[in-house]
Amino acid sequence: MDRAAPHVLYIAWGFPPSRGSGVYRALATANALAAGGFRVTVLTCERESFYRYTLADPTLEERIDSRVEVVRIPFDWPVMDLDVRRWDRERARRPRAWTLRRVEQDQEGFPEASYGPWLEPLVAAGRALHRRDPLDLVVATANPNVSVGAAHRLHTELGIPFVLDQRDSWTVDVFDGTENPDRRVHELEAAFVADALEVWFVNEPLRAEHAARYPASASKIHSVANGYDLELAPSPVLSAPAPEQPLTYGYIGTLTPRLPLVEFGEGWRTARERGGVVAGARARLWGHLGFFAVKDASLSHVLEQHDDGISYDGPVPKAAVRTIFEEIDVLLLILGAGRFVTSGKVYEYMASALPIVSVQEPGGDSARVLEGYPLWFPAADLTPGAIAQALEGAGRAARESDETVRRRCLSHAEQYERNRQLGPRVAALHDAVSAKETS
Template sequence: MGTHILDSTSSAAEQSPAAKRLWIFSYWFPPVNEVGSSRAVAMARYFTARGWQVTVIAGASEAVPQTFVTDLSGFDVHYVPDSWLTRSSSFKPGRGSIAHRLSTALRLLSWPDHIRPVAQAMKRRARDLLRQLPAPDVVLSTALPFSVHAAARDTARQCGALFVADNRDIWARNPYKLTAPFYQSLDSSYERQMLASADLVVAVSEGMSDYYRATYPALADKVITVMNGVDAGIDECDDHVRDPARLRLVYTGILYGERRDVTPLLRAAQRLRSKVGIDFYGSEPEIVAQLAADFPDVAIVDRGKVPRAEALRAQCAADALIMVVGTAPWEDTLLPGKLFEYIGSGRPIIALANPGSDSGKVIAGYELGIATTQEDAIADFLARLAADGMASKTAVPAALERAHQLRILEDRLEAMLVS
């Protein structure tokens, strides 16, 4: 079961000795309310339900609200606290400009990332656990942060387990990554060496898998795609009630400043005769305030950071959900966990993304809404939505369920363990 932030339990060790054993390394894990926590805890739940003995070695971020309340029973979680470097380089809300600049400087100088001291402590915790528990058959790390891969790799080597590098984002050429210029020449070499040391490399979209195969051809045979998926139990939005006087749109998550352009949607909303309101949850307050000033005819409200359960309820109550992926070639490969949260709500999705992107293909292929950056197309979609509304989808496509995707990973691991 899950334990106090600095404590551990050993219930998993008391399970059947014949069960296969999986250790998961993840810096993000509940109760930390960060999108990366969802994939890691879903893996722990899935493999536990399938009869594996699961042990999680997780970070305990102090910079993110501890509001991801969820069931952690059936597997053990061993939390490792933040180091001084990680605490000091985290972008906590409410910090002054000097503290923010210090955090930025520390991140620029930290390599491979500012989580490395925590990852090293995670490796030490794993080494201690190996003295107490049977060795795992599989050690899986989910990144970002990328430094957790090194901790998992070294642990797998120590006990002779398979090492699986699960990647929610690329690292070396990620334009959102803060790093000093003199480190950039090292990044690709480090990424290649790290992924080459893995027995299996997992990506969350076909575009990302194709990127890895093209960038590192020697790794092509061990790259697989395991998308995020809709978790069981979040697709319960049958109580949506439409307000005929107002079209309510919801965005949950970070906006990333100028890297993610939401203005085509806002311009389209201004053209609509019906009143449009957009609620932002967990977005940067200064960006939301600027959008509200630039588009006064749209009722833009900053709802702040809220517990995950509240964000899911807001999604269910919306007339449509906004996703901003970006249009750079790299961003065409993104298939974020947020998309699957949205799919679970059953509400239509307005994605500011290229139609041919991985996200755009999923939205079009399963008729989940619209993916475009064209203002006219968005305006037409909003007009139809305001005039007729759209009923919630009552069922999640089987291929988009989390269990379906994780079965792909389990089947591959089973075959590797047998061979």
């Protein structure tokens, strides 16, 4: 990389080998910055943190652009350390009281449970990097928001411009729309937005919401959708399955308590009982149970209740996801409620050209993205009958849709290829930094 190229620091907690949902955006952003003419240094946490607390996908590290330098610093997450051999006497005797006290302690310097103490190590590492090789720009991605807190500190102390990739929202719960009750959060967000060079959100509803909150900054607030990565996207399925082959419905993604899995199960049972195209089908669910290394017991219980063709088939490394799509005839987009909820998987789903069943309360933002996709079958609501109807419609479409229809699906999906989302913003940042250097 040309040493004269502008130097950008990208701060992201969830960077490969993290297996969290935000890691794909982080990986793509770092690579896009490198492809867009920046010298890129990523500041993230040690690999061991992911293996210990959230599990990891080591195949993702192979996809980091060779021009990207990755700097890793320690991250300690005591609340998530469940190895009692490392607990002190106080925690062992009163674990709940210890946890509550620790959560309060974490937020003394920065109002974010678990991540607050990481602010000072991030800032110190950023200063050291700037001394070694001056930074022209910092891009910080949330969640966690401490990454943005560090970028803002580097801006106020050293004058380095920064970009806030907020992704979702810090002040608004994207599922139920409630406000974060901590006034410090609102004050910090207002300062971050006011001082940032640009602010990015993952969808238009979030962009519009925050533009309305911060009208003086509205022109620099952008929607940058997650999109799908060409090298990781499924190969499009352009033909129907063999007539004698039972249909396979499939879900790929993290399974969380926010998802209407119970409602889906009731709708699935109804569809099978009604006969027709779903009667002999099966539903396969792939993904981690929850976000952390310890499996979510409540989700395990929900999935164990089914003996009607639904199976949980475990997590899949990202490198193997493409082959999983080849086993599916109809995709299940099971999502939590919320007008700000789009989900990253919707883009990858569309790139497959397969029929898609939406199982979500009406009003979610994924509907805006899927509008116009020829093989989209949204459940009108979460009643068993409505879900069954959507499952049946998608099953018939899987049997009957020809290559012409499926290519129309591909055409709709192409607008959401990730580089089309990131490219304009990376180019704008390069122009802005270059203009500053020549002025």
